Amino acid sequence: MSDVASQAGRVIDAGAIRAGTSNAPGKTAWRIAWGVALVVFVMLWLFGKPVAGWAFDVPRAWRIPVQRWISDAMKWLVDDASFGLFSFTDLTRFLATLVEVPYRLVLGLLSTGIMDGRGSSAQEILPPLSWLAVIGVVALMGYFAGGRRLAFIVGGCFVFLAVFGQWDSAMVTLASILIAVPIGVVGGLLLGLAAFRWRAVDIALRPLLDLMQTVPVFAYLVPILFLFGFGPTSAIVATIVYALPPMTRISLLALKGVPDEVHELGRMTGCSRRQMTWRILVPSAMPGLMIGVNQVIMLSLNMVIIASMIGAGGLGFDVLAALRRLDIGAGFEAGLAIVALAIALDRLSQAFAARRPEHVAAGAGEKNLLARHPYTVAGLALIVAGGLAGLVAAPLQSYPEALQISTGTLGSDLVSWININFFDQLEAVKNALLLNVLIPVKRFLTSLPWVGVTGLLALAGLRLGGWRLALLVSVLSCLIAFTGQWEKAMITVYLCGISVVIASLVGIPIGVLAAGRERLWKFVELVVDTLQTLPSFVYLMPAVMLFRVGDFTAMIAVVAYAVAPAIRYTAYGLRRVDPQLVEAGVVAGATPWQLLTKIRLKLALPEILLGVNQTVMLALSMLVITALVGTRDLGQEVYIALTKADTGRGLVAGLSVAFIAIIADRLISAGANRIRARLGLPEGEGGHR
Known part of the structure; x- marks a missing residue:
């Protein structure tokens, strides 16, 4: 019990969670590094474009023609590739x-029947x-x-x-x-x-x-x-x-x-x-x-x-x-x-x-087939x-x-009723968020220099996971820029980021409320399971009918699709906190609010971060689908490539989305592992993906 009490004391004491006095010089150095990096970034952002335009938009002469390489390779595979006796097309x-x-x-056994022949002359034999x-x-x-x-x-x-x-x-x-x-x-x-x-x-x-x-x-x-x-x-x-x-x-x-x-x-x-x-x-x-x-x-x-x-x-x-x-x-x-x-x-x-x-008993082979x-x-x-x-x-x-x-037109009638009776209110909310949140964030992110963003990501990777993570995130960021996808990638980050923030603001409090109430959690778990099994396209229909096409509609659909992990991981993290630690906090005189904020949420923070990580992954996967409702990001590039059968364009845009997902995944996972180490928890506990 003394070990539990000491761990509870460390969690309650915010100063003890941070590194001890022996690490103070290292922390000071990191604060100076971050301060210098941010000052340089702001100066570059505000005054660098007239002098170093290449830091904001990679010149065409510098870009890597990966799209053309992939398209040419695919054309060669289909038209010319051969393995001696057979071609790639034959394969x-x-x-x-x-x-x-x-x-x-x-298909014949389950749906169409076994047919003899093809086309209109086919006859059903079974x-x-x-x-x-x-x-x-x-x-x-x-x-x-x-x-x-x-x-x-x-x-x-x-x-x-x-x-x-x-x-x-x-x-x-x-x-x-x-x-x-x-x-x-x-x-x-x-x-x-x-x-x-x-x-x-x-x-x-x-x-x-x-x-x-x-x-x-x-x-x-x-x-x-x-x-x-x-x-x-x-x-x-x-x-x-x-x-x-x-x-x-x-x-x-x-x-x-x-x-x-x-x-x-x-x-x-x-x-x-x-x-x-x-x-x-x-x-x-x-x-x-x-x-x-x-x-x-x-x-x-x-x-x-x-x-x-x-x-x-x-x-x-x-x-x-x-x-x-x-x-x-x-x-x-x-x-x-x-x-x-x-x-x-x-x-x-x-x-x-x-x-x-089941173990087969002796003599079972002598029994009849039934x-x-x-x-x-x-x-x-x-x-x-x-x-x-x-x-x-x-x-x-x-x-x-x-x-x-059949429910017939019940869903459409319900959405129509909402539109008729609450159109002004919905438009007010939509316009307020568009004008005050979405558009300013979009303009801010698309105006940032790719060099500065890459440098900050590399510094974050170095701090959280060492030089390997710093190298990974910087290389992936540079690949996005040098393939000409940076602006669309920033639009993807803007839509994904706002959607993840809103999904977390909705999902984490629901997870907190449901974690300590068994009946409520069973109901919430049922809703979460349903949300995660409903096809992603289903979320688009009511969003489009209520808000028409555009970034706001895409954001609503992404939030609805991606909120489930934020709820599930938050509740999971809180429910698995050691009760003895909570009891030790009660003995130490902590109030219910302190028990929640100083012990339970801090111990559950690694799992909550992993929930945010999964929310990011789902948001990115959904953003490609929301290209159907008028977004102008990497998802639209992938969708246009599909309609035009442009392999190079689709794969380059798809790889850019993958690079964003890998960067977010590695940084968040490294942050979660650092928090585990500070709290004395085993690394990787709780897992992800």
Whole structure:
């Protein structure tokens, strides 16, 4: 208890959190360095443009023509690249066929039926699975993995799809998920195994995975569209590329987490390298690997709307079409259908991850097929029974339209009512924020010299993480400037920064209020889960209908999409504060306000910072989507590149967004680790991403 009391005393005493007197000279030197840097920055900003215009706008002669290099390389790949017996185009067509053939089969089973022939002359030789059979099979899977409760939840989600008229689109989406997820899982596992076996692969993969997780999804679509054309095959490839990095990272972590005793056991039993991998390491790492499977599923579902831009179809296309029509009711219904599908697949994958394998008793091989595989036999029986029932009665094959429920124009009517009754108030708020906050901040950031901003970022990196972090942030900042993206990058930073500040001002207090109240937290957690599973495009429709297009609309959509991590991480950090430390503060005579501000918030600050970090990441990913509502930032560059199939333009803008995300991530994470060190907490506790 004395240790707890001493730690509580250190937290309450703000002076003790800071470095001791032995570090005073070092702190003084840093204060002088920051003071000099800020003075030089202000002088350059105020008076440097007439003398050193290059410090504000990189001359065209200095710019690196990366955009042209990428476009030329892509053109060479498509037109001239050859591997002897086959060209690069032949390779992409072969890969597309490997994806398309199983996709068509699964799509036929779930939606279109098995067809003979193509086009108008195609004839159905086998109808798709009936809606009753699909619901029965997924409910049976839920019962097998998690019991009656999970069977009810999963079955209920699929019933929701049928009742609200989303069945056909949901089955198209499910078909693409059932193809993309296995490929993403296997690919991620193989890359994780390679990184685990060979350190050189691990070192090479890390920056590549960082870029893949921070480059906007739209930027992926441009080269994929160029290589694979327009259609569901390209959409599945884009989904695989998007979902692959988390599986790779989690596979590597899971394999590294296998205890040394397991390795030793494999060596003692004389396992070969192949046996050690597939019979020892992979089975031992299976719980962690299943978490990766869950992540691949969720990211694949996050991708469905964006993938619909290059021909995916399904629920994503419905949401996108509703956005174009500003039909909030149809868009919200399709968005909720994606949420229902996500909940069902998420719960199933989690249940299979937590399920322990059953040991086969001696003599089990002598049992009949039903005794050995009761659930498989039951599933096949449901499929056959559903098919026969569908032949007898059409409503048992396809859910009847007369029984479908629709919210119709309810959402649009609600937004229209708000516009009619509160238009003046909404316009007043919008104009006040635009004139007094958004436009001044935008003008300020776009007027800053790139040299000065780069120098301040490098100094911050040096202070927080040492020379390596300083070098990283300065190099990435210079790359943004020397590729001609600096002005648009500052507009991106302005929109992202204001959105993150507002999301934090909303989310952190909600997290503080909910952390100490169990019932309130359960409700808030449900809302946060819903916010994080709703497709990002759904947030655009009400924002556009209320505020029309522009930066303010983009900001509202970004705040709504990115507020969830600020709430979740704040509550998580406060809820995990050691109660003994709080009790020690009470014994020391601290008031409730002091307990909150001097102990709980300070101990939770690293997690709160990581929540802000995740808010930044979500804001940047959403900003690319808000290019649809008239922003003039890097997101618009990526979107224009997609519409023009300009690979170089899209990747350069996408990489600039990735560089901004990496700079923010590294600086915030380094700051969180420094705070942990001051508070005596283990580095990296709480984790992120």
